[in-house]
Amino acid sequence: MLFSSLTFLTAFLPIVLFLYYIADKRFRNAILCLASLLFYAWGEPKFIVLMLVSIVANYFFALWISKAKKRSKKPLLILSIFFNIALLGFFKYFNFGISIFESVTGKQLNLPLIELPIGISFYTFQILSYVVDVYRGKVKVQKNIVTLATYIALFPQLIAGPIVQYSDVEKQLKDRKESLDLFIEGVKRFVLGLAKKVIIANNVAYIADTLYAQPIAEVSTIGLWLAAIAYTLQIYFDFSGYSDMAIGLGKMFGFNFLENFNYPYIATSIKDFWRRWHISLSKWFRDYIYIPLGGNRVSKLKWVRNIMIVWMLTGLWHGANWNFILWGLFYGVLLLLEGTILAKPLSKLPTWIRYILTMFIVVIGWTIFRVEHLSTLAATLGKMLGINASFSLSEVFYSNYTLITSLPYILIGILFVSPYLRKAFCKLEQKWIWLIPVKYLIYLGMFGLTVVFLISSSYNPFIYFRF
Amino acid sequence: MKRRARRLEDKCRIVFLLAFFLVITITPIKLFFFGPKDKALWLEGRKTTQPPTFTTDSFLSGDYQNQLEKSLADQMPASETLKTEYLLAKNKVFNLVSPFIAPKSNYTLVADDLFIYADGDYLVRKFSDDLNEIESEILDSNDFYSSLPIKNKYIYFITTDGTVDFDNPSKTNDFINKYSSYFPDFKISSLKIDNYLDYEKYFYKNDHHWNYEGSYQGYKDIISLILGEKEKVLKPIEKVTFNYDTLGSKKRSAYPFPSEEKFTVYRFEYPKHKSFVDSYQVEYGYQEGYFEDPELRNGSGDLYYGYFYGPDVSVVEYDFSNKKKGNLIMIGYSDTNAINTLVASHFNKTWVIDTRFCSLATFNKIVSENKIDYLLLVPNGSGGRYIPKPVDNPKGYE
Numbered sequence: 067m068l069f070s071s072l073t074f075l076t077a078f079l080p081i082v083l084f085l086y087y088i089a090d091k092r093f094r095n096a097i098l099c100l101a102s103l104l105f106y107a108w109g110e111p112k113f114i115v116l117m118l119v120s121i122v123a124n125y126f127f128a129l130w131i132s133k134a135k136k137r138s139k140k141p142l143l144i145l146s147i148f149f150n151i152a153l154l155g156f157f158k159y160f161n162f163g164i165s166i167f168e169s170v171t172g173k174q175l176n177l178p179l180i181e182l183p184i185g186i187s188f189y190t191f192q193i194l195s196y197v198v199d200v201y202r203g204k205v206k207v208q209k210n211i212v213t214l215a216t217y218i219a220l221f222p223q224l225i226a227g228p229i230v231q232y233s234d235v236e237k238q239l240k241d242r243k244e245s246l247d248l249f250i251e252g253v254k255r256f257v258l259g260l261a262k263k264v265i266i267a268n269n270v271a272y273i274a275d276t277l278y279a280q281p282i283a284e285v286s287t288i289g290l291w292l293a294a295i296a297y298t299l300q301i302y303f304d305f306s307g308y309s310d311m312a313i314g315l316g317k318m319f320g321f322n323f324l325e326n327f328n329y330p331y332i333a334t335s336i337k338d339f340w341r342r343w344h345i346s347l348s349k350w351f352r353d354y355i356y357i358p359l360g361g362n363r364v365s366k367l368k369w370v371r372n373i374m375i376v377w378m379l380t381g382l383w384h385g386a387n388w389n390f391i392l393w394g395l396f397y398g399v400l401l402l403l404e405g406t407i408l409a410k411p412l413s414k415l416p417t418w419i420r421y422i423l424t425m426f427i428v429v430i431g432w433t434i435f436r437v438e439h440l441s442t443l444a445a446t447l448g449k450m451l452g453i454n455a456s457f458s459l460s461e462v463f464y465s466n467y468t469l470i471t472s473l474p475y476i477l478i479g480i481l482f483v484s485p486y487l488r489k490a491f492c493k494l495e496q497k498w499i500w501l502i503p504v505k506y507l508i509y510l511g512m513f514g515l516t517v518v519f520l521i522s523s524s525y526n527p528f529i530y531f532r533f
Numbered sequence: 534m535k536r537r538a539r540r541l542e543d544k545c546r547i548v549f550l551l552a553f554f555l556v557i558t559i560t561p562i563k564l565f566f567f568g569p570k571d572k573a574l575w576l577e578g579r580k581t582t583q584p585p586t587f588t589t590d591s592f593l594s595g596d597y598q599n600q601l602e603k604s605l606a607d608q609m610p611a612s613e614t615l616k617t618e619y620l621l622a623k624n625k626v627f628n629l630v631s632p633f634i635a636p637k638s639n640y641t642l643v644a645d646d647l648f649i650y651a652d653g654d655y656l657v658r659k660f661s662d663d664l665n666e667i668e669s670e671i672l673d674s675n676d677f678y679s680s681l682p683i684k685n686k687y688i689y690f691i692t693t694d695g696t697v698d699f700d701n702p703s704k705t706n707d708f709i710n711k712y713s714s715y716f717p718d719f720k721i722s723s724l725k726i727d728n729y730l731d732y733e734k735y736f737y738k739n740d741h742h743w744n745y746e747g748s749y750q751g752y753k754d755i756i757s758l759i760l761g762e763k764e765k766v767l768k769p770i771e772k773v774t775f776n777y778d779t780l781g782s783k784k785r786s787a788y789p790f791p792s793e794e795k796f797t798v799y800r801f802e803y804p805k806h807k808s809f810v811d812s813y814q815v816e817y818g819y820q821e822g823y824f825e826d827p828e829l830r831n832g833s834g835d836l837y838y839g840y841f842y843g844p845d846v847s848v849v850e851y852d853f854s855n856k857k858k859g860n861l862i863m864i865g866y867s868d869t870n871a872i873n874t875l876v877a878s879h880f881n882k883t884w885v886i887d888t889r890f891c892s893l894a895t896f897n898k899i900v901s902e903n904k905i906d907y908l909l910l911v912p913n914g915s916g917g918r919y920i921p922k923p924v925d926n927p928k929g930y931e
Contacts, residue, residue, distance in 0.1 A: 067598075072602055072605040072606055072609070073598065073601055075557050076558070076559075076605055076609070077560075079557060080557050080558050109595075109598070111592060111593045250550055253550060253553050254549075257553070459634065463634055464635060464636060464638070464642060465642060466645055467642055467643070467644045468623075470627055470634055470642070471627045473630055473634075474626060474630060499537060499538045499541055502542050502545055503541070506545040506546070510552055513553065513556065517609075517615075518618070519619070521606045521615050522615065522616045522619040522620070
C-alpha cells in the first residue's frame with residue numbers, strides 16, 4: 067500500500083488510528099503489528115510469507131545468540147547473517163547473477179525471473195542491526211515476538227525506510243508516550259511529506275520519465291540536463307517525502323524516528339552531501355560494515371579498501387545492476403579524492419564554487435543512477451558534457467501537454483530544496499502572530515491539493531520501493 | 534505576546550487536526566451512511582467505479598486493491614468537480630508556460646498529442662510516418678490473412694489526422710504506398726484526404742471517428758472496391774442534425790478546449806435483414822431509436838458515436854438472405870460501426886469482426902463453417918495488429 071494512495075489515506079489510516087487509540091496500551095503493539103502485516107500484504111500478498119519466515123527465524127536466532135555460550139555466539143551470528151543475506155541475495159541479485167553468467171558463458175539458461183519483494187532491503191537491514199546488536203550486547207534480546215514483529219514490520223518505515231536501528235526504538239517499543247502535541251506534529255510532518263511526494267516528486271518525475279524514454283539521439287543536451295535535474299529533484303522529494311511521512315506517522319503512534327535527510331542539496335562537499343542524504347543508510351553502513359572493517363583507524367591502503375567496499379555495497383544495495391555499482395564506486399573514488407589530494411585545493415575555493423561543484427557531481431551521480439544501460443549511460447553523459455551536443459528543445463516538448471505543465475514544478479522544487487524559505491517564515495512568524503493561522507492554512511492547502519492531485523492522477527509510483 | 538501566540542497556535546492546531554480528520558474520514562462515512570454513488574462521469578465517459586466485493590482470489594491478484602483505490606477516487610464527495618478544477622488549473626499553467634516553449638507552427642498544442650491546425654477548431658493528431666514501430670504487427674496481420682482460403686482480399690485504409698501531414702499532404706500517398714507494400718495479395722483503396730479541408734469534411738471536431746460524411750464516403754469507396762463502380766449504393770433518405778453535442782474522445786482529452794458541434798447523421802432505409810450480436814438476434818446500434826422515439830430525437834445534452842451507431846462488440850453477423858451475393862468478413866475497429874449495416878446490405882451474409890474482442894476460436898469457426906467470398910480489412914493507421922485474440926475476451930452487447 068502506498069501512503070500516497072486514497073486507500074491508505076481514507077481507509078487504512080483512520081481505521082488503524084481508531085483501533086490503536088481505543089485499545090488498551092498492552093494491545094497497541096499487537097494492533098500496529100497486525101496493521102503492518104495487512105499494509106504489506108496489501109501490495110505484496112505473496113511475499114508476506116517471506117517476511118513472516120524472516121521474523122520468526124530471526125526471533126530464534128537472536129534468542130539462541132543471547133543464550134549461547136561465548137564460543138558459540140559467533141557461529142550463530144554468522145549463520146543468522148548468512149540466512150538474511152542469502153534471502154536478500156536470492157530475491158534481489160539472482161537475476162543479475164544469471165545475466166552475468168549468461169553474458170560471460172554465452173549460454174542462455176532461460177530461468178524464470180525472480181520478483182523483488184517490496185522493502186526487502188530495508189527490513190533485512192533492520193533485522194541485521196537487531197541480531198548484530200544482540201550479539202554485541204548493545205541491546206537486550208526481545209522475547210516477545212509480537213514486539214519484534216512490530217519493530218521489523220512497522221508500516222510507517224517498512225517499505226522505504228528510514229532504516230530504524232533496534233537500539234534507537236528499543237525503549238519506545240516497550241513504553242512510549244503518545245500525546246496530542248506529538249500527534250499534531252506527526253500530522254503536520256505527514257502532510258508535508260505527502261505534498262513533497264504528490265505535488266513535486268510526481269510532477270518532476272513525469273519530466274524525467276518522458277525525456278529518458280526518448281531515444282538518446284532525439285533528446286538534446288538541454289533536454290538531458292533538464293531530465294537529470296528533474297530526476298535529481300524527483301529522487302529527493304520522493305524519498306525525503308516518504309521519510310517525512312514515515313516520521314510523521316511514527317509520531318502519530320508515539321514513536322520518534324531519527325531524521326533521514328537534512329537538506330542534502332545545500333551541501334558544499336560530497337562528504338557533506340552524504341552526511342545529509344539517507345542518513346539512516348549511511349549510519350547503518352558505518353556501524354555494521356565500515357567500523358567493523360577498521361574504519362579509518364587502519365593503514366591508508368586498508369582505509370582505501372574499506373571506503374571502496376562500503377561504497378560498492380552501497381551501490382549494490384540500491385539495485386542489482388552495473389550502473390548502481392558504478393554509482394557507488396563513483397562516490398567512493400570522489401570521497402577518497404576529496405579526503406586526500408583534493409582536500410587542500412577545495413578548501414581554498416569560495417563556498418559558492420564548492421556548492422556548484424558538489425551539485426554538478428550530484429546531478430551526474432543521479433544520471434548514472436537513473437540510466438541503467440551502460441551504453442545509453444555513456445552516450446547520455448557524453449551528450450550532457452558536450453559530445454554530440456545539440457541545444458534545441460526536443461520534439462517531445464512540442465507534443466506533450468503534460469510535460470509542459472510539469473515544467474514549473476522544477477522551479478518549485480528548486481525553491482524548496484533549501485531551508486531558507488522555511489527559516490525566513492519562522493522568523494517572521496515570531497514577529498507577526500497572524501502568520502500562525504497562515505501557516506496552518508498552508509498545511510491545509512497542501513493537503514487539499516494532494517487530495518485533488520491523487521483523485522486526478524493515477525501516476526503515483528514510489529521510486530524507493532525497488533530497493 | 535508569547536502567551537497570545539501560544540493560545541492562537543493551539544486553536545489553529547485543533548482546527549487543522551479536525552480538518553485533516555474530516556478529509557480522511559468523509560469518504561468512508563459517506564459510503565457507510567449513503568452507499569456508493571452510481572452515475573455517469575461526463576468528463577471521463579464512464580460510470581463511477583463501485584467498491585469491490587472481497588474475494589481471496591481478487592485480493593491475491595491485486596484486483597481488489599486496484600478497484601478499491603479507483604472506487605475511492607470516484608466515490609469521494611465532489612470528486613468530479615475537483616477533477617474538472619484540476620484540469621482547468623492545468624490548462625492555465627499550460628497557457629502560462631507554452632509561449633516560452635512552443636515553436637511557430639501551423640500545429641498548436643492544446644492537449645497531450647492533440648493540436649489544432651492553423652485557425653481551425655478541430656482537434657487533430659500530428660502526422661507520423663513511422664511504420665517501423667508497427668511493422669511486425671502489420672506483417673503478422675498479412676501472414677495471418679494470407680494463409681486463409683479466401684480468394685478476394687481487400688483493404689480499405691481510413692486516412693486520418695495521424696496519417697496526413699496537413700502541411701504536406703503528399704506524404705500520405707507515400708505512407709499508404711508503404712503500408713500497401715506489406716499486403717501484396719490485397720487490393721487496396723483509401724479514404725482520400727488531400728488537405729485539411731477534406732479532413733474537416735470527413736471527421737468530427739472532437740472525436741477520432743469519421744463523421745456521417747466520412748463514413749458514407751467510406752461505404753461508397755468500399756462497395757466500389759469490392760463490387761465495382763456499377764454496384765448501386767444506398768442513398769440517405771434524410772440528413773438529421775440532432776440537438777445533442779458531439780462528445781468525442783478528443784474532447785475529453787483536451788478539456789477545457791472548446792470544440793463544439795451538433796451530432797449530425799444520415800438516415801438510411803435498409804433492406805430487410807436479420808442481425809446477430811454475439812449470436813443473439815438483435816438490431817445492432819440505436820439509430821432507429823433516435824429517429825423514431827420523439828423523446829430521443831428531440832433530446833439534448835451529449836451524444837457519443839458509440840451511443841448512436843452501436844458499441845464495440847466482437848462479432849456482428851448480418852443475414853440479408855441474398856443468395857446471389859457472396860459472403861463477407863469485415864475486420865475493423867469502431868470505425869466500422871457506422872457502416873456495418875450499409876456494407877452488409879450488399880452481401881448475403883456478413884460478419885463484422887472487431888479483433889480487439891474476438892477470439893481466434895470464434896473467428897476460425899466462422900471461416901470453417903461458412904463459405905467466405907470476400908475479406909475486407911478496415912485499418913485506420915493507429916496500430917498494425919488486426920488479428921483475433923488467441924484468448925476469448927469478447928465484450929458483450931451493452
